[in-house]
Amino acid sequence: MALRVPTASTSLFKEGYKTLQGLEEAVIRNITATKEMSEITRTSFGPFGRNKMVLNRLDKLFITSDAATIINELEVVHPAAKLLVMASQQQEAEAGDGTNYVIIFASELLQNAEYLLRMGLHPSEIAKGYGIALKKALDILDELVISQVSDLKDVSQISKITKTSIAPKEFGYQDFLGDLVAKAVVSVMPKNPENFNVENIRVVKILGGNILQSTIIPGLVLPREPESVVKSVTNVKLAMFSCPVDIGQTETKGTVLLHNAKEMINYTKGEEKIMEQARVGDLALHYLNQANILVIKIPSKFELRRLCKLTGATAMARLGAPTAEEIGSIDEITVEEVGNNRVTVLRNLPENSSSGKSTISTIVLRGATQNYLDDVERAVDDGVNVIKSLTKDSRLVAGATATEVELYTRLLKFADSNSTTNHQESTSFVGPYIGIDVEATNSKSGLLDAVNNNIVEPLGVKNWALRYATEAAITILQVDQIIMAKPAGGPKLPPKQGHWDDQD
Structure with a gap:
């Protein structure tokens, strides 16, 4: 035909x-x-x-x-x-x-x-x-909804979802990483969960050690030491400058004309390079050290924005005395050693915060190679994003393919067809929550009850996946x-x- x-x-x-x-x-x-x-x-x-x-x-x-x-x-x-x-x-x-x-x-x-x-x-x-x-x-x-997450600030409830999300990417470490992500999310979860922002969970990758040495730090972690002699301060008032701290130079004005998206990307990379090259002048640093002021260089404008969000400070484009509104605050800044690397930690202590929460939480990942750390970071990102979906729809369904097999069985019945799966009443091992046991040995049936084994997934993930896949297939068919x-x-x-x- x-x-x-x-x-x-x-x-x-x-x-x-x-x-x-x-x-x-x-x-x-x-x-x-x-x-x-x-x-x-x-x-x-x-x-x-x-x-x-x-x-x-x-x-x-x-x-x-x-x-x-x-x-x-x-x-x-x-x-x-x-x-x-x-x-x-x-x-x-x-x-x-x-x-x-x-x-x-x-x-x-x-x-x-x-x-x-x-x-x-x-x-x-x-x-x-x-x-x-x-x-x-x-x-x-x-x-097929089995329950729903009643409290997104309860680690025990949301860790079940993060573990299921991380398992396909980092099987064997899903319990450890799932708990790690759940604790980090809870530490920054706002009073209204709908306002949860995945950008408030940061990841820093440090080579060395193993994945089980990964940890959570309530605050922002910068993979560099301060420029100043002072390495640790508490009850900090701070000012942000997006310009070099050095002797002033002659001002010039210019216009940048961008023709396409590629030039815009290159211009942004150029800004990053300028910030990396921007320096704290020796004379300025000398006076700052005399005043016992901690100075740290932020090479990325994106990190600068996150730091402004964490501290409430406003980044100033030129040197000058900041106003009260431009000054930020944070509980402590310390230099800590992670493996063979020294990092700067900007931390808000929960007991000193009016809300009891830090606005940013950082997961410090350890591993042997950069490629492995990149892959773990992607698994962590998936775990965080799944929690974001729960803020829209907190209902849960069984995992381990139990929901898919039950859908298959019921759709066959809907189409007046027959099925020979374990979800039918004619078998001894029945139920809508029967899934695949990926760790089964020859002595086992290869099946398990997903709900009893705490393998659950957000309904929203299944719902949208069915929608997008079917609509894409229909579009192509037409x-x-x-x-x-x-x-x-x-x-x-x-x-x-x-x-x-x-x-x-």
Whole structure:
């Protein structure tokens, strides 16, 4: 069977346009691309997922099983596959987890659709069926809620969720890291949890030691020592300057004209470089030491902003006496040794804070290699972002794939089909919370009760993953024609391997 639409008139487009249409050229071609996309990330799914080694265009090496990182660095060019990428990115923004889930599930929907297309069904019929199934699945999800988080300031409640989120990335350390993330989140959780900001959880990576030596510090950690002789102060009043502390130089004025986004990025990097090169003059430092004033250099404007947020200070663009409104405060600044590294810690003590909380909490990660620390940081970020999703919807469902299998069983019944899974009443091990035991040995059934084993996940993660994956699949199915403009002029680059129109 071939699905055909009238060919566009050759006079409609400029010379060089390419048109693909019909079942094989457009629909199946798109499904094949999404399948290839899914096969890349599929083996990285779950607690025993394998790592990918990705070398991006800047020759930066990533060794990770995190699907969000993999797809961001791959530079996918096929338009159908890019739809899956965008769906997974939206899942990351909305729920903080489940990016691989979206890609794999959407691809499976499309692969099943390919079989139905070859059997003679029209894409619109399949899309309609998927829409009905999605609506029913979301209704079933509401019925599978087991409980909800009643207090987002209770470490014991939210640690169950962080452990489940971290387990697929750092299996074996999920209990330790899950507790670490839960404590850090609770330490900065505002009175109204809806105002929780993931940026208030910072991560500092220090080489050496092992992951079990990681810790939490209530405040901001700067991986450098103060410039001054004074290394420790308490009950601090501080002033921030975003300019060099040195003898003044002749002022000049200039205008910077930016033409595109690349120039804007380069300009921002230039600002970072200027801040790195900005110095505290020797003479200024001499007088500051005489006055017993602690001086620390902040090389990043982003860290400067976070420090302003932590202390309530205002960064001043030129030297001068700060006003009372521009001065910040913090309980203590100390230099501490972590491994063989000396770091500066700016800390608010809970007992001295009117709210009892620090506005920023830092997780100090230890590990043997930088790539490993980067991967652990991504797992920590996922754990923090999942808690953010709980501030929108605190309901929980069973993990360990129990919810997916129960959805499968009930949807089959909804479609008047039969199932042979352990969720049916005909078996001895039954229940809607039966999931897969990834640590099972040959002497076990390979199944477990997810709820009794404290393996739970936020309902919001499942809800949005089903939505984004299904909607992406439906969008791709409804494409019956691909129209490609003639590439822009200029020197022609050699074709990339795997480019979506290499076979034309």
